[in-house]
Amino acid sequence: MDEGFLKEQQVMESDLNSETSHKSSVDFLMDWFRRRSIFVLAYGTGCGAIEMPPTFTSRYDAERLGIRGAATPRQADVIIVSGYCSYKTLRRIIRTYEQMANPKYILALGSCTVNGGMYWDSYNTIKRLEDYLPVDMYVNGCMPRPESILEGFMALQKEIGDGKISSWQKYEDNYAFYRKNQEAVLGQTVAPAYDADWYLYDGGL
Amino acid sequence: MIILDLALMLITAYFVGFIYYGLYRNITARFQRRIGPTIFQSFYDSIKFFGKKEAISHGWMFYLGPIIMATGAIMTLFFIPFFYQSESFSGLSGYGNLFLVLYLMLLGPLGNAMGVGVGGNPFGVMGVTRGLTRLFALELPFYIAVVAIMSISQSADIATIAGSQTTINAFAHPLLFIAALFSFVAMMGQSPFDVVGAPVEVYSGPASEFSGKFLSLLMSQSAIFSFAKLVLMVNLFLGGADGFFELLWKTFVLFLFVIAFGAIYGRFKTPQSVDFLIKVPTVIAIVGLIFATAWGN
Amino acid sequence: MFATIKNRFATTDIEVKREDLYKVVVQRDAIFELIFMLREQYDYQTLNAITCCDWIEEEHFAITYILTTSDRKQSFMVQTMIGREDAQIDSLTHTFEQAEIMERDLHEMYGIDFPGNQNLVELSLENWVHTPPLRREFDTLEFVNNNLSFREGRDGNMDVKKEMKRLRALKKAQKAAAKKAKEEASEVSDGN
Structure with a gap:
């Protein structure tokens, strides 16, 4: 038989005996609740951030699906990397992602997070986000419209409900790999200085 | 038997509180011409946060904050009788009167202030500062109104106050009711007095450093505390309730008013809200007090 | 004005690029004198921008100061050339405070040093250790290929x-x- 067909068959069969079948009832219940309540960090990292306000306000109303904004990383479940991501932004995204509580998910928007997009030859922009952070769902387009973002969210919800996503676990298990890639572009000091300098010094607020 | 009574009160307040919060989000969405979430959405959020894992620690004082707050909320609930002439659902109200309830309502915010202060998050501290400033302002008209009601009823017992109203106090003493209502909107954290948790300015205020189980606890206590405050207002001004149906529709009418009020107003700054609360409602309350003592009874 | 500048700075010509925009190229040691003169005598009171152009074939940077009058109707481009190796020109911060951030930008992007600028730190890049990115010997594509990985198709x-x-x-x-x-x-x- 043809090799591609065999591989496809394998993929389909592996789906059947995935972890869903031997999930405890508590896990099942928790996944059900997680799926229905998604807090999105209010942090726009690129030009795609402009598509997020319409997604969350009256016109497209993501709240009817249980998706709503969260102001601080401590309370957020999802961080949206919306578009191109320069080194300087990547530092902040890594810091923010590491501050979020498990389980956490990353939704990546636009061509830029997939393969650099129109910034493919920029010296200051990373090309593949998944080298540095574990991405759960890509929404393609430049930029994706709110409809696409909602569809991405719904796909994410489905995966969460099935208990398939464990990217935060992947990040912890393969931390050496991610750290190596991060250090390759950001140098030894991956995260920005962690203090309230801007608040306490230099004139303050 | 009292243990069973308390447990039933807590369970009722928990579920009704969460359904009211779901309704709040849904009705606000309808005001904004959205479909809005289901009425169980806040409950889902709370359970989800309970299932999150925390990896940080700020020391035990930080985690004591939400616990003190929840203690304050639950104790407040226990000392407020749901019905004015019923043995059940009266909780501990035989052991403490309105003064104790007013004191217990302050316990939560103060405990939370200590916890947030330890966390070291500048936005949390900022939110707490604003919260306490607002608290001192809103207490003034509320306490004047409550003292007037106590003097009218010649009693500090909540069940007695609720049962002794031939015409309900909201109609008999409208000025006191209006003054207390302004304070009540501020107590519920609604616009225009919602500067404490303003998400765009101070990143959800006092709660900005909490996550996981403690945020879930904060949400639960907020639901319970809201219901306790609603029941207190119904007892003091709307003639109390004789059964669950009456209690639910009276609290819901009050809650709907608060939602509608919050949905159409913008946000005051902290000094503005303090200014407003110690000027307008306080003056109304004092005039109401004079009327009540001069021509009352 | 043109005659005064020509006599004093021995330049051959002043180009009138537009009705409201003149340009003059002067020697490096005379440029600040010219800028002061324009500011004091001819009301060019605002420093709009400091720009830099990398002429790698002629081995110099062309640095241009754009000055504008107080009524915003006339602009003057004052240009000078500095060598590409150890590029260095005095800071203008003592005359125009807004020059600080412009000079930081040029320092970061071209590696030009501005003695006299007290705050010559990085502006928008962070921990940049390679060649300053807008110098023309910096090959962007080569840098990207060496440092970053693309997804295979x-x-x-x-x-x-x-x-x-x-x-x-x-x-x-x-x-x-x-x-x-x-x-x-x-x-x-x-x-x-």
């Missing part, structure tokens, strides 16, 4: 240009065949 990935050509040819052939069939049909009908 799909297995069935096709060359877009070739594919478009093939599809266009296919369409053309189809059209021609349809036309031919139509003509034949009409011929048959004519014959009848």
Whole structure:
């Protein structure tokens, strides 16, 4: 038989005996609740951030699906990397992602997070986000419209409900790999200085 | 038997509180011409946060904050009788009167202030500062109104106050009711007095450093505390309730008013809200007090 | 004004680029004197921008100070050349405070040093250790290929240009065949 067909068959069969079948009832219940309540960090990292306000306000109303904004990383479940991501932004995204509580998910928007997009030859922009952070769902387009973002969210919800996503676990298990890639572009000091300098010094607020 | 009574009160307040919060989000969405979430959405959020894992620690004082707050909320609930002439659902109200309830309502915010202060998050501290400033302002008209009601009823017992109203106090003493209502909107954290948790300015205020189980606890206590405050207002001004149906529709009418009020107003700054609360409602309350003592009874 | 500048700074010409924009190229040691003179005597009170252009073939940077009058109706470009190696020119911060951030920008992007600027730290890059990115010897594509990885294409990935050509040819052939069939049909009908 043809090799591609065999591989496809394998993929389909592996789906059947995935972890869903031997999930405890508590896990099942928790996944059900997680799926229905998604807090999105209010942090726009690129030009795609402009598509997020319409997604969350009256016109497209993501709240009817249980998706709503969260102001601080401590309370957020999802961080949206919306578009191109320069080194300087990547530092902040890594810091923010590491501050979020498990389980956490990353939704990546636009061509830029997939393969650099129109910034493919920029010296200051990373090309593949998944080298540095574990991405759960890509929404393609430049930029994706709110409809696409909602569809991405719904796909994410489905995966969460099935208990398939464990990217935060992947990040912890393969931390050496991610750290190596991060250090390759950001140098030894991956995260920005962690203090309230801007608040306490230099004139303050 | 009292243990069973308390447990039933807590369970009722928990579920009704969460359904009211779901309704709040849904009705606000309808005001904004959205479909809005289901009425169980806040409950889902709370359970989800309970299932999150925390990896940080700020020391035990930080985690004591939400616990003190929840203690304050639950104790407040226990000392407020749901019905004015019923043995059940009266909780501990035989052991403490309105003064104790007013004191217990302050316990939560103060405990939370200590916890947030330890966390070291500048936005949390900022939110707490604003919260306490607002608290001192809103207490003034509320306490004047409550003292007037106590003097009218010649009693500090909540069940007695609720049962002794031939015409309900909201109609008999409208000025006191209006003054207390302004304070009540501020107590519920609604616009225009919602500067404490303003998400765009101070990143959800006092709660900005909490996550996981403690945020879930904060949400639960907020639901319970809201219901306790609603029941207190119904007892003091709307003639109390004789059964669950009456209690639910009276609290819901009050809650709907608060939602509608919050949905159409913008946000005051902290000094503005303090200014407003110690000027307008306080003056109304004092005039109401004079009327009540001069021509009352 | 033109005559004064020509006499004093021994420049050959002042270019009138537009009705409201003049340009003059002067020697490096005379440029600040010219800027002060424009500011004090001819009301060019605002420093709009400091720009830099990398002339790698002639081995110099062209630094241009753009000054504008207080009524915003006239601008003057004052240009000078500095060598590319150890590029250095005095800071203008003592005269125009806003020069600080412009000089930081040039320092970061071209590696030009501005003695006298107290705050010559990085502006928008962080911990940049390579060649300053806007110098022309900095090869962006080479840098990207060395430091960053691209995603490999799909297995069935096709060359877009070739594919478009093939599809266009296919369409053309189809059209021609349809036309031919139509003509034949009409011929048959004519014959009848």
